[in-house]
Amino acid sequence: MGSVLDTRSLNRATLARQLLLGRAALSAEDAVAHLLGLQAQNVKPPYFQLHARLVGFRPAALAELMESRKVVRMVTMRSTIHTHTAHDALTLRPLVQAARDREVNAFRKGLAGVDPQRLGELARAFVEAEPRTMGEIREELLGHWPDADPQSLSVAARCRLPLVQVTPRGVWGRSGQVRLTTLQQWIGRPAAGEAAPQYQVDDVVLRYLGAFGPASVKDMQTWAGLTRLRDAFERLRPRLAVFRDENGVELFDLPDAPRPDAGTPAPPRFLPEFDNLLLSHADRTRVIAPELKGRTWTGNQSHRTLLVDGFVAGLWLWEEGTLTIELFGKVSKAEKEHIVAEGERMIAEMGEQSEMGEQSETAETGGRPSVRFGSIHG
Structure with missing residues (x-):
C-alpha cells in the first residue's frame, strides 16, 4: 500500500509537471x-x-x-x-x-x-x-x-x-x-513502424507520468484514448513510486519527479479551451472541484478556464480588446489583483494579429489593457 496523496498534493504535483507552478x-x-x-x-x-x-x-x-x-x-x-x-x-x-x-x-x-x-x-x-x-x-x-x-x-x-x-x-x-x-x-522521415514496440509503449508511460503524474492506469488510458495499458504499468512497477489517492485508487509516478508541498503557492493562469491539463485524467478533481463539473463545457465545446490557487475558478473571454473574466466564486482582493496582472500580461504579450486572420486583439486599449469581471455565458 502506497502512501496517500490528498487532492491538493496531487494538484501541486500535476501543476509542477505541467509547468504551471x-x-x-x-x-x-x-x-x-x-x-x-x-x-x-x-x-x-x-x-x-x-x-x-x-x-x-x-x-x-x-x-x-x-x-x-x-x-x-x-x-x-x-x-x-x-x-x-x-x-x-x-x-x-x-x-x-x-x-x-x-x-x-x-x-x-x-x-x-x-x-x-x-x-x-x-x-x-x-x-x-x-x-x-x-x-x-x-x-x-x-x-x-x-x-x-x-x-x-x-x-x-x-x-x-x-x-x-x-x-x-x-x-x-x-x-x-x-x-x-x-x-x-x-x-521527410520514415514512420517508426506500423505498431509501437513494447519499449515504445513503456517509454510513453514514463513520459506521461513525467508530464501528468502521479496518475492511475485509467488516467493514462483517458489521456491516450486507449485501453489495456495495465501490462505496461506492471512491467514498469519496479521502477515506479506507488501512491494512493483519498479514494484508494493506485497512483504511479516517477520516483524523482517533483511532488511539491500541498501549500506551495500556485499563481493564476489563463488556459485556453481544450487544455490537456483538464482532459488527461479519468479523475479530474485534482484540478476541477466536483461541484463545478460541467461548468467548463457547452455541448462538445470546451471553454477557456482560469486557474486560481491551482484549481479551475472561472472562465474568460477575450474579444474586441477586452478580457472578461467570470469567476465561479469569491476570491480575495490580493487574488483578484494577481488575476488582473496576469490578464494584463497575457494581453500585452499575446495581443497581436491572430493566426486566423481575424480582427487584431491588440494590447493598445487606450492605456492599461482592459480587464473586467462579469458574466460570459449568461
Missing part, C-alpha cells in the same frame, strides 16, 4: 516534447498553452517551428488534433493505431465492399502527390467506390493514414484551409 525557461520545442503534445482542436490554443507555461514566450516561436516542420498538427490522442514534435508524431501515431482501427470499424456498414488496404494505398498516393482537402480525398475515393458512404470513406482515410495539416494552417498571423498529406511526406 512557475513559468519554465524552456524552448517552445522542448516544452511541446515535455508535455507530449498540445491539444489543438482549435488553432489558437497551443500558443496560449505555451504562454501560460514558458518564460518570455511569443507566438512567433511556435509559428517558426510549424513552418520549419519541427512540429506538426495531426490526429493522435483521443482521436483529436494535437500539436506534436516531429519525433513524437512518429512515435505516438503508431501507438494509437489500434484505436483508430476500432474507429473505422464503427463505420463498417458504410464501407461495404471497400478494400481497406487498397483505400490506404490510393489515399496515400493522392495526398503525397500534393496536399489535399478532406473533401478532395473523399471525392477521389468515391471515384473508386461510388456506392460507399462518403463520411465513412473520410473516416477510413483519416484513421488509416498518419495525416498532418500542412502550413499555413496553424501558423500564428496567417490563415489557411485544412490541407493534408502524410506525416512521412511532410517531415
Whole structure:
C-alpha cells in the first residue's frame, strides 16, 4: 500500500509537471516534447498553452517551428488534433493505431465492399502527390467506390493514414484551409513502424507520468484514448513510486519527479479551451472541484478556464480588446489583483494579429489593457 496523496498534493504535483507552478525557461520545442503534445482542436490554443507555461514566450516561436516542420498538427490522442514534435508524431501515431482501427470499424456498414488496404494505398498516393482537402480525398475515393458512404470513406482515410495539416494552417498571423498529406511526406522521415514496440509503449508511460503524474492506469488510458495499458504499468512497477489517492485508487509516478508541498503557492493562469491539463485524467478533481463539473463545457465545446490557487475558478473571454473574466466564486482582493496582472500580461504579450486572420486583439486599449469581471455565458 502506497502512501496517500490528498487532492491538493496531487494538484501541486500535476501543476509542477505541467509547468504551471512557475513559468519554465524552456524552448517552445522542448516544452511541446515535455508535455507530449498540445491539444489543438482549435488553432489558437497551443500558443496560449505555451504562454501560460514558458518564460518570455511569443507566438512567433511556435509559428517558426510549424513552418520549419519541427512540429506538426495531426490526429493522435483521443482521436483529436494535437500539436506534436516531429519525433513524437512518429512515435505516438503508431501507438494509437489500434484505436483508430476500432474507429473505422464503427463505420463498417458504410464501407461495404471497400478494400481497406487498397483505400490506404490510393489515399496515400493522392495526398503525397500534393496536399489535399478532406473533401478532395473523399471525392477521389468515391471515384473508386461510388456506392460507399462518403463520411465513412473520410473516416477510413483519416484513421488509416498518419495525416498532418500542412502550413499555413496553424501558423500564428496567417490563415489557411485544412490541407493534408502524410506525416512521412511532410517531415521527410520514415514512420517508426506500423505498431509501437513494447519499449515504445513503456517509454510513453514514463513520459506521461513525467508530464501528468502521479496518475492511475485509467488516467493514462483517458489521456491516450486507449485501453489495456495495465501490462505496461506492471512491467514498469519496479521502477515506479506507488501512491494512493483519498479514494484508494493506485497512483504511479516517477520516483524523482517533483511532488511539491500541498501549500506551495500556485499563481493564476489563463488556459485556453481544450487544455490537456483538464482532459488527461479519468479523475479530474485534482484540478476541477466536483461541484463545478460541467461548468467548463457547452455541448462538445470546451471553454477557456482560469486557474486560481491551482484549481479551475472561472472562465474568460477575450474579444474586441477586452478580457472578461467570470469567476465561479469569491476570491480575495490580493487574488483578484494577481488575476488582473496576469490578464494584463497575457494581453500585452499575446495581443497581436491572430493566426486566423481575424480582427487584431491588440494590447493598445487606450492605456492599461482592459480587464473586467462579469458574466460570459449568461
